[in-house]
Amino acid sequence: MLTMSSESAPDSQATQEFVTRIGRRIRTLRKQRGWGVQQLADAAKLSRRMLTDIELGQANPSLATVDRVALALDTDFAALALPENDAPGAEAEGTLVWEARDGSTALLLGATENPRAELWRWTLTPGGRYDAEPDRPGAQEIHHVLAGRLTLALETGPQMVGPGQSATIPSDQQYAYLNEHTEPTVFMRVVSGA
Template identity: 80%
Template sequence: MLLIVSSEVDVGSNAAPQFVTRIGGRIRELRKQRGWTVQQLAEASTVSRRMLTQIELGQANPSLATVDRVARALDTDFAALALPDGDAAGVETEGTLVWQAPGGSAALLLGATLDPRAELWRWTLAPGERYDAEPDRPGAQEIHHVLAGRLTLALETGPRTLGPGQSAVIASDQQYAYLNDESEPVVFMRVVTGA
């Protein structure tokens, strides 16, 4: 099932509060459905009990990788925790603002498929900004397609720079980062598979 969504979002200076509140509530609900304590989820996800409590209360701004680890421990995926209700039915939405930085950078989760698992993202990186990602599961990949500006992918094998209209596939089971070393924002699409 493919979820079709579109977006244009203006972001502020902090993490998206709706996203933080949504994932916190869903994590708490799934944890309770399993009959787990916060400590049991902490052990299964390798996320601290304190951090999980703050996430559940909507008081923490967890990294994308932290949310992914918790989702896996609960036998679900990042998109199931992050996307608003209704997206599972293929309803068009504006996407979900998942990450933002004070300089205007933002990551918007546009939609996801269940089988095979894939996520579609639209990213904007302001000039001089960087996003450091944590490695995904072994075999995970990302496809990047630059719409505007120049994106530098900092990979273990060295940097790779893409301009408008260029695409690249990378293994995301490594340390990597997205960088904008230019004076204009970079806007790119990101497809994640196998994460």
């Protein structure tokens, strides 16, 4: 489960499009269930104010928060985040879901429903870091480094993955992605069971 460093206003146009999309979809699904804002906020363990801001596209929720709301609505992150295939302007190269002030990015490229899996492309600038929250028990991630070197900060200790190498980790633990080097790190990420 991913998390941005803070829940605030979006930093870029692409991030604003993502925030607007998920807010609209959350509101639609909530209303289809006949739920009020407070009912969904309670189910997702959020404040009513935070959920209202998310639905209005006025908050930049952590990816972990989006995951919690998706779970409460009996859907998944990708169903809230990805554009419709036939939507005008649907991103051919992925949906920008996270962008740090240092230029680090995470693109959601696609997802499957059964079994649930997500394909991501990440870029971490030198010194870049992304802290994640634990996923559901049994969830795991596969990382394949295309360029640079990725450090996976795990509860059991750091794991270094170099160019052309892959690593699989259980993601039901605290973990982080780090680029501790002077060149950008680009890696693919597959999430299963989250």
